[in-house]
Amino acid sequence: MFDDLDTDRRPLVLVWEVTQACELACRHCRADAKPARHPDELTTAEGKRLLREAAEFGDGQLVVLSGGDPLAREDLLELVEYGAERGNRMTITPSGTRSLTPERVRGLADAGVRRMALSLDGATRESHDAFRGEASFADTLTAAEAARDAGLPLQINTTVCAETVEELPTIRDRVRDLGAVLWSVFFLVPVGRxxxxxxxxxxxxxxxxxxxxxxxxxxxxxxxxxxxxFYRRVGLQGDRTGSARRGGITAGRGFAFVSHVGEVYPSGFLPESAGNVREESVVDVYRDADRFEALRDPDRLTGKCGACEFRNVCGGSRSRAYAHTGDPLASDPLCPYVPEGYDGPLPGSVERSGRA
Incomplete structure (x- = not known):
């Protein structure tokens, strides 16, 4: 028997980008989403096959339906119900638009969605709407309240970049007031917009x-x-004993992404395909593709990430390394930590000055 949490055998998170269509034009959008749906999106039948295959990873496989805006698909509830019936834990990341009404939120909960994630990238209407490119702040708050009323656990996603970092404490207060169960803080990777x-x-x-x-x-x-x-490395260095609890999930290692046209990527922020679900099972791609196997081996990392004593619980952002160097096994340029005794090259603008 394999360990149910063995990331060589299954991703802890499987994201399916069901569409790239979206009414918003967010400034950080990885997908560079547009209003119209792509004509070559996975069909309903192909999507159901993907969800069947996802269930083969093991009972309770976490599947995130993302976009674009998943609500742009007319078969969304059918897909949610089908995935839930197969034993997957279905979650969703809809866009905060007028289409995300309280009625639709209740419908998602009734269909089997186990958690909904909404984006909040500013503490005020002005800052959030400026970042998202459209007037979505009020719609996002309405949807969050609807999730609470429907008994649907809420996750808030926030982008960290130079424009948003000063607002994090006030966004934190919003997260608390909305009754969210999780705050997912995304540190910008320079892809898409x-x-x-x-x-x-x-x-x-x-x-x-x-x-x-x-x-x-x-x-x-x-x-x-x-x-x-490296949030986990910071926690371990600060003697926070729970920091390794969520360790080990990086692009390709505990995480996989299926694009709207079926390409299987280690992450949506690392758009190098290892296969397509129209041609082979997502299970086989995740377990056996060379690209995924390399990313799951921390001893194959190079630079200071490869020399770091925290590489097994951290490993750096493979997506950011790829975005900056074209090599997903290179060092993460956002991490300032330099392993003791390391005297090799440093990524990006990081200055070597001993231990962080």
Whole structure:
């Protein structure tokens, strides 16, 4: 018998980008989403086959339906119901638009959605709507209240970049007031429209990580980071014993992404295909593709990530390494930590000054 949480055998998170269509034009959008649906999206039948295959990973496979905006698909509820019936834990990340009415939120809950994630990238209407490109702040809050009324656990996703970092404490207060169960804090990876945004510096990222651990300890909701696995390293160095609990999930290692046209990527932020679900099972691609196998082996990392004693619980953002260097096994340029005794090359603008 295999360990049910063995990331060589199954992803802890499987994301399916059901469409790239979306009414919004968010400034950081990985998908560079557009209003119209792509004509070659996976069909309903192909989507159901993917959900059947996802269930083969094991009981309770977490499947995230993302976009674009999943609500752009007319068969969304049918797909949710089908996936839930196969034993998958179905979750969804809809866009905060007028189409996400309380009635639709209740319909998603009734169909079998186990958690809904909404994006909040500003603490006020002005800052959030400026970042998202459309007037979505009020619609997002309405949907969050609808989720609470429907008994649907709520996750809030927030992008961290130079434009948003100062608002994090006030966004934290919003997350608490909305009754969210989890705050997922995404550190910008320069792909899609996000290429025009400025990231925070490595030193500022480190400080934010330390603050997020304080938030995690003090608030009723959990905190996790996306594309910033050195959050776990910061926690371990601060003697926070729970920091390794969520360890080991990075692109291709505990995580897989299926695009709207069926390409299987290690992450939506690392768009290098290892196969297509129209041609082979997502299970086989995840378990056997060379690209995924390489990303699951921390001893294949190079630079200071390869030399780091925390590589098994962190491993760095493979997506950010790829975005900056074209090599997904290179060092993560956002992490300022330098392993003791390491004297090799450093990524990006990070200055080597001993241990962080």
């Amino acid at each position: 996000g290429r025009v945004l400025d990231p925070v510096s490595p030193e500022r990222a480190e400080a934010v990580m330390e603050w997020l651990h304080e938030v995690d300890a003090a608030e009723p909701f959990g905190v996790k980071t996306t594309e910033a696995p």
